[in-house]
Amino acid sequence: MAIQLPCKLALFQPFTSFCHQDALNGTKQCVSFPLWVSSGAVGLASAGSSRFVNLGTRQARHTLKAAEIFTPPPIDNDLHAIISEMGAIFSEDGVVETFQNDKDALAAAENDVAVVEMSQIGRIRVTGEDRIRFLHNQTTADFQKLKDGEGCDTVFVTSTGRTIDLAKAWVMKNSVILFVSPSQRQSLCALLNKYIFFADKVEVEDITDKTYYFTLVGPNSSKVLDTLGLEAIKDKPYGSFMHYAIEGTPVTVGVGSGLASPGYSFMLSTDTAGIVWEAILNAGAVPMGAAAWEQLRVWQGRPAPGRELTSEYNALEAGLWHTISMTKG
Template sequence: WRMPAHYGDAGSEYGAALRGAVMRDVSHWTRLSLTGADHLDFLHRTTTNDVVHLGPGEGCPAVFADNRGRIVELVDLLRATESTTLVVASPPARERLPAWIDRFLFVEKIEVEDLTGTTAMVEIWGPGAAAPIRATLGVDTDAVENFHLLSAAGAGGPWVIRSDRHHGCAGVRLVGEPAAIAQQWQALLQRGVAPLGEEAAEMLRVEAGVPAFEFELNDKHNPWEAGLEDAIHMDKGCYIGQEVIARLDTYGKVKQRLVGLRVQDGPPPVRGAAVMAGDRQVGEVTSATLSTRLESVVALAYLRKTHCAPGTHLVISSSSAESTDIAAEVIELPVTAGA
């Protein structure tokens, strides 16, 4: 998939997300359909959240974890109908996640269908999004909880799902046949909703502190470190990685956290740059972008818990002999104007 970097002006798109309404084509994200008599029980046994008690139209975030409690994939689950659960995951999961699921299938009655190539997906959000969403889609974003279904034309969609996952602002996710989604896109355009490209989307993601797969979400880290508490149900019983994940919380063994850094000067640091406290490395940069709101670079980094307090002053180690180290300060996320 090649997604547009921008639709003419990334800065204007960024501003529209802060002050109006935007929509982003996320058709490159993975969409799987799980059906079969055993599929809910299987998801319950292989992910971190309470899936088996979801009713039709209800959803939740969840993590597929390995036996070390490390992240395999963060997913959004929606029990779209009595017999169908929609799984939305990162773009790289399209090949990896079905293979992971297949590893743990034995005699269960489950069918996994890849919907990524036969459907489209769009997310709409922003402080001014409620009115065009209501006028175009006929739904109220506050009518249901996050990840729940707002409306659906049938078992195959199009589905309108409340989604705050990637931007921290009430919005919806549309999933359905590409021609139908294209019609909704045009209707939303006519109501003043601005298209959002990948450049502005990445700026907003880092400012919001939302972890992304391969950058912050990978098998080097567990869900607690990545701030995925809403995807973990502590009383659901056994699942892959459950003992480790529970022990990390019970005994206070989580050693690092994903935090925001405000970088004082210079260009965005490279991914993997060491974060130092004196002569000791206490973390590593995972993402960085120029924040228009702060008029400085903002980065995400995993830091040792002892250095995660907002206001902590640190140094990002330079990646070359020609440049100097960069001063940085731990900040609260999401970024707000004047922070």
């Protein structure tokens, strides 16, 4: 018999976790996903309904009493362990190279929906009163036009306008989260810190190891959001994002896969990554590894540093017109 905890819509209250502290002082609409458990599975209850999303068929490791609130030990939700059990092959630096299903995953990305564990993507948090002006001057996008809850693609360039990296930005109330290529993560942190002058009120923090990052890609990506009760984000423009919570832990969902194909991105804590991963799979997404993603990236024309993005080309020559503001000062 399943134990169902209360499921309800709630106003998002600001968290003070590593990636959201000082960033969410305003209220946001939030869906709170309660856990439900049975003797054989762990799941999430969809908001506003009695439907359940089964989070897996792994044998439950603990006997539950009806009056108890289930709080599994961290190992039960460890994403690395869950993915390993699926037969994933990891690279030496811990990247999920393949689930040994590359052909099926690519077909799903084209015709249905795939989910990619992309936590190797760098995540840099920029805070301080001058952060918007600072990033406006350091990249090609017009950050001064962006409001809380909006985002964009942008390009980091050299002093001569040559490309360094194609990045994505989420502008929050008191911070900006930058998503950058794995190979550029450390060098971009160093570059940003280099150009922070004495009077600048800007701080740069690498939060990559404190968070996880998933990407949904494919024409049926929105159906996964429907199943999980995240449909409020679907009609938002590209780059937009919303904050949600799972048992009080923040999850941020943004519009866009990073490719030409439709999709969504998830940034979440280490505590909830395993739960959300299994929920997405049980909502119909096919897991995809880095090898298949690399093929998809090339097919859909997204340039990457060290490959198509080099010091020989500027952003216009690389075809990244959508990242460049021609009118910003």
